[in-house]
Amino acid sequence: MFGLFRKKPFFPEADQELIVAAIRKAEKRTSGEVRVFVESRCRFMDAVDRAAEVFYNLEMDETEDHNGVLVYVALKDHQLAVFGDKGIHEKVGMEFWNREIGNMIGRFNKEDYAQGIADCIKDIGEVLHLHFPYDNDTDKNELPDEIVFGK
DSSP states (O other): OGGGOOOOOSSOHHHHHHHHHHHHHHHTTBSOEEEEEEESOOSSSSHHHHHHHHHHHTTGGGSTTSOEEEEEEETTTTEEEEEEOHHHHHHHHHHHHHHHHHHHHHHHHTTOHHHHHHHHHHHHHHHHHHHSBOOTTTOOOOSOOSOEEOO
């Protein structure tokens, strides 16, 4: 009986495509790297701690300019964080990351999750472009663009 019902995925295919397209568009203008990690539960009380763990597990700290940024979302625990490597964090600081979290929360409260993430990625792309502009001769895509889904 239970096999007749299919659980609806959190992000429909169109939403996943919106998020990945936002990553690719942002990265076309910068040497920086953006990744999105989504899981059900945050294993830590503080989402920033979990985001840092994921960031290092995904080896995002190994980008040449230390300008990788992770957008972290724990769906069931209603937690999120944006974690930037030292190269970009030194340029924008906590105020920028906190503002992006606030903007995402505003979208999430309207159940507009994919657009909230995509808007955040767009803003991250803008600051990455400002501080780490794309160089056609030397830049390469150092990390995959797809959304990473945890447990």
